Amino acid sequence: MFSRAIKPVTSVAAQNGLKKFSTTSQKNFKVVVAGAAGGIGQPLALLLKQNKLVTKLALYDIAPVTPGVAVDLSHMDTPAKVTGHQGPDQLADAIKGADVVVIPAGVPRKPGMTRDDLFNTNASIVRDLAACVAKNSPKAIVAIITNPVNSMVPIASEVMKKAGVYDANRILGVTTLDVVRAAAFIGEINGVDPQTVSIPVIGGHSGVTIIPLLSQSKPAVKLSDQAKIDALTQRIQEAGTEVVKAKAGGGSATLSMAYAGARLTGSVLRGLNGESNVVECAYIKSDLTEATYFANPVVLGKNGVEKNLGFGQLNDYEKKLLKAAIPELQKNIKTGEDFAKK
Numbered sequence: 488m489f490s491r492a493i494k495p496v497t498s499v500a501a502q503n504g505l506k507k508f509s510t511t512s513q514k515n516f517k518v519v520v521a522g523a524a525g526g527i528g529q530p531l532a533l534l535l536k537q538n539k540l541v542t543k544l545a546l547y548d549i550a551p552v553t554p555g556v557a558v559d560l561s562h563m564d565t566p567a568k569v570t571g572h573q574g575p576d577q578l579a580d581a582i583k584g585a586d587v588v589v590i591p592a593g594v595p596r597k598p599g600m601t602r603d604d605l606f607n608t609n610a611s612i613v614r615d616l617a618a619c620v621a622k623n624s625p626k627a628i629v630a631i632i633t634n635p636v637n638s639m640v641p642i643a644s645e646v647m648k649k650a651g652v653y654d655a656n657r658i659l660g661v662t663t664l665d666v667v668r669a670a671a672f673i674g675e676i677n678g679v680d681p682q683t684v685s686i687p688v689i690g691g692h693s694g695v696t697i698i699p700l701l702s703q704s705k706p707a708v709k710l711s712d713q714a715k716i717d718a719l720t721q722r723i724q725e726a727g728t729e730v731v732k733a734k735a736g737g738g739s740a741t742l743s744m745a746y747a748g749a750r751l752t753g754s755v756l757r758g759l760n761g762e763s764n765v766v767e768c769a770y771i772k773s774d775l776t777e778a779t780y781f782a783n784p785v786v787l788g789k790n791g792v793e794k795n796l797g798f799g800q801l802n803d804y805e806k807k808l809l810k811a812a813i814p815e816l817q818k819n820i821k822t823g824e825d826f827a828k829k
């Protein structure tokens with residue numbers, strides 16, 4: 488009858504599924520969402536509020552609703568303390584002490600637009616946010632969702648260089664949605680739980696620069712001929728446009744992006760927290776190809792990117808995809824670097 492009284496108290500970490508860690512090894516992390524009032528920002532903040540590694544969640548946006556979004560989330564019974572910061576005067580306070588800054592700030596596509604069409608508006612937004620990170624939390628890991636990702640990561644990198652705080656391992660372009668989509672589509676084709684599918688998607692995050700390595704899918708994709716492989720590849724490359732068209736002027740992917748962004752941020756935090764073998768695809772500074780930024784699987788650790796795992800053997804079809812992607816990536820990278828150097 489006394490068994491309940493002598494039962495060992497389960498640690499918070501164990502209750503949260505972090506069984507490998509004792510409560511003492513669990514660090515407290517501050518995560519900032521810049522663009523927190525938007526279509527991605529709000530559900531991303533909702534998901535991050537549920538991550539037990541997040542003890543401070545700072546929501547920044549220029550939109551007047553931002554403090555209200557913070558109050559709303561602060562009523563959730565999870566540990567993260569939520570603060571709202573609206574407008575440039577409150578940006579530094581949001582950023583100070585950040586371990587991770589996730590950036591979904593900026594305009595999304597409408598039907599008929601390419602991601603590059605967003606450059607003129609979004610480039611200065613990312614530049615200014617990166618400058619504030621450089622000044623107030625230079626060691627933070629910066630995860631950039633804003634499009635065009637292929638150009639935004641070079642912009643943030645150049646800003647950090649100018650400020651003398653550049654660390655290539657701490658700036659990531661978020662390509663997780665491409666991986667999530669590839670796994671979802673393959674799961675459907677193979678008739679298996681998509682969560683059991685492992686599929687690297689390399690290159691960048693737009694059209695031909697998105698290269699799903701279907702030959703490396705585990706389990707193998709159950710597609711019999713090359714025409715079907717080609718159709719699936721194109722579907723993954725154009726999945727963003729599929730959503731833009733379906734939303735018919737109401738924006739681009741927000742909910743699936745929030746899910747993917749929360750996954751990437753969670754993985755970054757697990758790496759910072761000392762967990763080993765945390766692997767995600769991300770768009771980073773790279774010397775693997777002629778494109779100076781490139782996405783592929785990386786190990787995330789205590790200082791951001793710990794190891795670039797490369798992309799292994801490509802088949803002839805994938806080699807062709809890579810060949811088509813490189814000039815586009817180089818162009819996108821140059822556009823970003825030229826802008827930041829102005």
Ligand SMILES: NC(=O)c1ccc[n+]([C@@H]2O[C@H](COP(=O)([O-])OP(=O)(O)OC[C@H]3O[C@@H](n4cnc5c(N)ncnc54)[C@H](O)[C@@H]3O)[C@@H](O)[C@H]2O)c1
Binds near residue numbers: 527595596631664665
């Ligand atoms: N990487 C990816 O896979 C991926 C996926 C989907 C969308 N995106 C991109 O994410 C971005 C955001 O998309 P969305 O649907 O959330 O757009 P949205 O318009 O719904 O939200 C954007 C938010 O950014 C805010 N904002 C604008 N300027 C700002 C500034 N200077 N500082 C802080 N916040 C600012 C706006 O007020 C708004 O709340 C777009 O560029 C979109 O193309 C990327």
Ligand SMILES: O=C(O)C[C@H](O)C(=O)O
Binds near residue numbers: 596634
């Ligand atoms: O397609 C877009 O414009 C948004 C995003 O890049 C996506 O892939 O859904």
